């Protein structure tokens with residue numbers, strides 16, 4: 001196993017080779033992602049949707065995110081892990097952002113945090129970066145404030161919206177963000193941002209020109225099927241595989257085929273006889 005990537009390693013990939021990132025929320029998923037050699041893991045607040053069955057990522061709390069981030073770190077001890085700052089960690093009060101980012105690092109062993117663009121995003125990012133914690137900025141479709149963006153819609157579709165988006169990405173870079181995530185942005189706008197910034201861009205629904213790509217793992221595995229954004233590619237059909245396995249288990253239990261001999265523990269005949277004898281002697 002090679003050593004953990006640093007911020008400098010990740011930035012050095014820009015223009016050289018593509019960067020890969022996937023989300024994880026628990027030990028087994030983090031372990032599998034690390035085994036595959038993915039560059040970074042995001043403990044996304046999308047855990048709200050794909051694991052907890054909630055409607056909005058806005059409902060995630062700091063305590064819940066830390067709980068998941070700790071499990072991810074145990075599963076992927078050698079991978080660069082990013083904690084996704086939940087709404088309450090920085091959008092309610094930007095002054096609390098550094099304290100909450102420090103929880104991701106000290107309680108869960110994260111290497112960096114991510115935060116979404118909003119009115120006071122630069123203030124929040126700056127205070128976290130000043131405290132010594134690397135920050136990934138997130139622009140475009142920012143789910144925590146999707147109500148203000150007209151829902152889960154592609155962002156930066158007209159010239160003035162695209163200019164605003166490029167400005168936000170540049171401002172994130174200027175305050176010291178080590179990378180910028182672009183979500184649901186037209187491919188040519190994402191390409192322009194990627195060419196404009198000196199730090200890497202990581203895209204989701206932002207076309208092939210970004211310096212890296214991220215997907216929600218449950219989407220790409222076919223584990224989450226309540227909705228499917230256009231940018232998702234299903235690399236597996238795990239939900240169907242699970243249902244098949246559960247059905248076979250059900251049938252085998254009902255038919256007496258499971259458990260079989262190899263799943264059963266035995267007791268010696270002598271000892272088995274002694275169970276009754278002990279009872280006859282008045283018990284232990």
Ligand SMILES: Nc1nc(=O)c2c([nH]1)NC[C@@H]1CN(c3ccc(C(=O)N[C@@H](CCC(=O)O)C(=O)O)cc3)CN21
Pocket residue numbers: 045046049050057141143152153154184216219224227228229230231
């Ligand atoms: N499972 C899952 N996958 C995600 O990628 C994801 C989450 N959850 N939760 C947090 C955010 C929300 N995201 C979403 C959710 C839906 C769309 C979506 O349906 N978009 C439309 C765009 C319509 C348009 O503007 O033309 C689409 O058709 O893809 C996009 C991003 C991305 N993130």
Ligand SMILES: CC(C)C(=O)C(=O)O
Pocket residue numbers: 023042043044045046047084181183204214216
């Ligand atoms: C969709 C990605 C970028 C994210 O923020 C998450 O998974 O929470």
Ligand SMILES: [Mg+2]
Pocket residue numbers: 044045046057084
């Ligand atoms: Mg998120």
